[in-house]
Amino acid sequence: MVNDQTGPKARRPQRGVAADAVAPEDGSQDLPADFEAALAELESVAARMSDGNLGLDESIALYQRGVALARVCQQRLEIAEQQVQVLQGQLLEPLGSGARDDS
Numbered sequence: 001m002v003n004d005q006t007g008p009k010a011r012r013p014q015r016g017v018a019a020d021a022v023a024p025e026d027g028s029q030d031l032p033a034d035f036e037a038a039l040a041e042l043e044s045v046a047a048r049m050s051d052g053n054l055g056l057d058e059s060i061a062l063y064q065r066g067v068a069l070a071r072v073c074q075q076r077l078e079i080a081e082q083q084v085q086v087l088q089g090q091l092l093e094p095l096g097s098g099a100r101d102d103s
Contacts, residue, residue, distance in 0.1 A: 031068055035076035042069040 032038040045063060045066040 031072050035073055035080075038069045038072040038076070042066055042073065047071065 032041060047064050048054065049062050049066070055061065
């Protein structure tokens with residue numbers, strides 16, 4: 001098998017594993033698309049890490065996954081905040097000139 005990657009970060013797939021099946025090192029593979037799933041997994045990762053029963057490599061991998069999950073949560077919260085701002089802007093617009101004034 002030929003590995004086209006070069007440089008210090010080049011990773012060789014494990015024997016019997018396809019080159020495209022090697023997980024990225026940043027923990028970003030198969031991230032949940034919605035906030036609730038990302039938050040639930042992030043809580044699970046935090047619980048596993050707080051147990052203190054992990055090896056160094058697994059701790060680092062879980063930490064990276066946690067960072068990626070936290071980014072998903074932050075992005076979804078930013079989108080939700082923008083949507084709320086748009087909705088608030090629509091609700092707080094002054095009434096048009098055709099509105100009745102009952103005073």
